[in-house]
Every structure is written in structure tokens, then in C-alpha cells.
Amino acid sequence: MNLSVATDALPIERRHFDGLIMASGSYNLGEKRLPQSAGLRQTLYYDLNFSNRLFAGGVFFGASQNASKGEYIEPEILHNPIVWSDSLVSPADELLIEAALGELAVKRLIELQSLPNGWSFGRGKALCSASKESLIRLIQEGINLPRDPRIFLTKDGGITLVWPNSEGQETILVCLPDRYQFYPESADDEIEFLPYQVDKLAEALGSTHANV
Amino acid sequence: MTPLERPALPRDEILLRGISTADWNRDTLDPFFFDGNECSVSRRTILPLEEILNILRIHLRRPYGSETPTEQLWGYALIQIGNLEDWTNACIAKQKKDRATPIKAVADPITEPPPANPAHALIVPKITKGLSRFLHAMLIQRQEIFQLEQNESGPDWIHFHPPTAEQEQMVSTPATMRSED
Numbered sequence: 001m002n003l004s005v006a007t008d009a010l011p012i013e014r015r016h017f018d019g020l021i022m023a024s025g026s027y028n029l030g031e032k033r034l035p036q037s038a039g040l041r042q043t044l045y046y047d048l049n050f051s052n053r054l055f056a057g058g059v060f061f062g063a064s065q066n067a068s069k070g071e072y073i074e075p076e077i078l079h080n081p082i083v084w085s086d087s088l089v090s091p092a093d094e095l096l097i098e099a100a101l102g103e104l105a106v107k108r109l110i111e112l113q114s115l116p117n118g119w120s121f122g123r124g125k126a127l128c129s130a131s132k133e134s135l136i137r138l139i140q141e142g143i144n145l146p147r148d149p150r151i152f153l154t155k156d157g158g159i160t161l162v163w164p165n166s167e168g169q170e171t172i173l174v175c176l177p178d179r180y181q182f183y184p185e186s187a188d189d190e191i192e193f194l195p196y197q198v199d200k201l202a203e204a205l206g207s208t209h210a211n212v
Numbered sequence: 213m214t215p216l217e218r219p220a221l222p223r224d225e226i227l228l229r230g231i232s233t234a235d236w237n238r239d240t241l242d243p244f245f246f247d248g249n250e251c252s253v254s255r256r257t258i259l260p261l262e263e264i265l266n267i268l269r270i271h272l273r274r275p276y277g278s279e280t281p282t283e284q285l286w287g288y289a290l291i292q293i294g295n296l297e298d299w300t301n302a303c304i305a306k307q308k309k310d311r312a313t314p315i316k317a318v319a320d321p322i323t324e325p326p327p328a329n330p331a332h333a334l335i336v337p338k339i340t341k342g343l344s345r346f347l348h349a350m351l352i353q354r355q356e357i358f359q360l361e362q363n364e365s366g367p368d369w370i371h372f373h374p375p376t377a378e379q380e381q382m383v384s385t386p387a388t389m390r391s392e393d
Contacts, residue, residue: 108237115234115282121252121271122325124234150240155248162240172243172345181341183243189307189342 093136100139101149101161108151109159120155128157130177135159137195138175143202145173173205215250215336218318223294226383227253227317227333228261230268231357232283241357245289247344251335253317256290258331265360267329287359289351290375290383293317296335296347298386303346315339356383 098106113127138145149161158176165171169185181190182204193201229251235242254264265285272283293316300315315337321330339347351357358375375383 104238112234119234119283120232120248121230121268123248123250123252150237152237152242152244153234154244160242160244162237162243170243174341183341183345 093132096136096139100145102147104148105151112151112153112159115153119153124153124155125157127153127159128177131158131175134175134177134180134195135161138180138198138201141198141202143198143205145205215318215320215334218320220316221255221293221319221333223292223297224384225293225317226256227291227293227296227335228256228264229253229289229291230265230272230285231287231289232272233286234283236286241289241348241352243348244341244344245351246335246339246347247341249336249338251339253291253333253335254329254331255319255333256331259329264329264331267327267331270327271325271329285360287357289357291347291351291356292383292386294386295350299347299350300343303343306346307342315343354382355379 094106097109109127109132113132115124115126117126118124119126145161146163149163152160152162154160154174154176156176158174161173161175163171165185167185171185172181172183174181174183174190179195180193180198180201182193182201183190184204191204193204229246231241231245235245254268256264259267265288268288269285272285296317297315315335317333317335320332320334322328322332356379358379
């Protein structure tokens, strides 16, 4: 099975290609189905082979499609189980997250999305793409999230953001596929918000920001 | 016998929970570090510290036998079972919630995936996010978190700063006694 690459297909700076390749948004490779992402035809894949970080950059197309400018990529390269996560950061998402949360947040998300099912001593689920979409939704809604939060993966595939409030106390926001959990330092329990309640979440978040 | 039916380990035993690079982000430990069903830990009394860390290091890097490195062992936390139980009760009292089944640690030696970990144990039943956050705060407050030192020649964490005798003593000291100091 051949994959081709068109290296001039997307105007992304080279620094964004550090360790990544991009692939067709709905291409099937063996049993792996690549997810669609943000309406684009491509999805980013990260090469975690640290000794040779950048082995390809561009937009991959299926062999049946026109990719005359492309170059052949060995399919086995793409069989790396780390590469094949079902929850990947698209170029558009990456730029959105970087603008809102900072470059370190993007790097951390890339690191976390490489974790397979079974991380955390066999008990963690891989990053769920719907959790990432929950985070993206907040950014697209213009919710004022803190720059440079600490980011973790919940055991059920959600995304946890942690930052200090104005008094240096820890504030926590968990982005899950179907809801948000907010843990202000002053409260013992979480406050849950559904996706249509992001304005209320914005109010709750309003007083928690501080420089991280 | 299900883990929940097994006898509880004694209160004076010390449990070790590995901290991976996923659990630690720059200067912060995941507030939900303990969150989840059947939290996986190791018993300090069964194996030497270095041996436990070596097992954890391998399990983290090769989940389910995968040859592809994923997480690395960043460090570990030590927690005395008695403190774990007391803090849990304190958290429940603070949240004014009833809990039908109290939390406990039970032995759970494992052989799969290799290498075997005869010191493996579980904290049962489920640790909620709220309780995990509370336990996290207690660990931070008592400084019962220990970072490993990275091997300069590679990605493995092979050297480590073991707890000093004073720190070991601190971990072993019930929280109630320490608060009286």
C-alpha cells in the first residue's frame, strides 16, 4: 500500500514540522483509520523516533488520488503505534491552541497524545479526540484560558489544565467529551458544565487567572 | 477473590506509586495522580526500592509488551497506608459525604506483563477525582515525592536520590503525630 506526499500543499512554518508528518484525513491503512480533522483533508502525525526526528513533512494522499508532486513513504513507518493515535492535533488546531495556551501547551498535548491505551500502568485510556474538541471549543468560543497551563491526561482520556489563581492556589479544568469539570481551589467539589453552558464556565473561570 | 474482598494490608506499611512523565508537567504533579479504579502501587516491605523502580520503569516504557517507549519514570511518591486511610476519612468528613466502602490497600502480586512484581498492590475501591486531589495536596504538603535523576547517556532513569533516613521517618510518621510537632 502506497502513500504519497505533496510537500508544498500547506503553508506551515518549518518549525511546526519538527517531528511530524501529515496524512490524508480519512485514509485507511490496514486496520487503522485516520480521523478527520477540522474540515481539512490532513491530520498531523508525529514521528517519535528521536534519533531521526523529521522524516517527512507535507500532506499525504491515498495512492488512488493525484499526488504527482509526492514522494513515496514506506507504509511500515506509519505502523508505529505511537504515530497511530486516534486523537491527533491538526495544523489548524495546533495554531489555535498555540495562540490561546502557548507553545509549551502544544508540545505537551503532542506528548500526551502519543500515549496509547494502557498508559499509567495499564489503566489509562488514550487521549480521546472528543476531549480535544472540547478544549478547542472553549478556545473557539473565545473563553479566556490561562497562558501556559500545566496539562495532564485523565485516566479516561480527558484533558486536565492546571494553573495557579491570583493567590497562587491551584485551579483545575477538565475537558471531557461531553462536559467540563471545574475545580476552583476554594471548593471541595467540582462544578460541572455542559457544552452549552460555556458562558457560565467563562464566568466561573473569570476570577481565576494569573500568570503561570 | 476480588481485590475488594481481600484482607487489608497493615496500616504501618508504606506504598510506592510511580510518577511517570505523563503525571509530571514541568513543576506540577497531576492533581488526579491517584484517580481511578484499583490504583496501582507497590509495597516497600516486599522488594528493595531500586528493584521496584526498575520494574516500574520497564512497565511504563513498554505497556502491554509494546516495544515502543512511551512514558518514562520521572520519580515516585511514598505514602503510608495509615495516612492514606486517615486522609481519606478526613476528605470524606470534609465533603460531608457518606462512603459505603472505606478505602484500603490489598496485596496483588503480578507476573504479567513481565517483569513480575511480587510487591504489587492495589488501593480499592475507586479513588474519586475529589479524593485524589485531596491526597495529592497531602503528598505535596508532606514532601513525600521523590524525583529520579536522568542518566546522561540515555533516556533511562537509572540513578536516583533515595529518601534520606529523615525523609523515610517522615513518611512513616502518622500525619496526626506530625501535626502535633
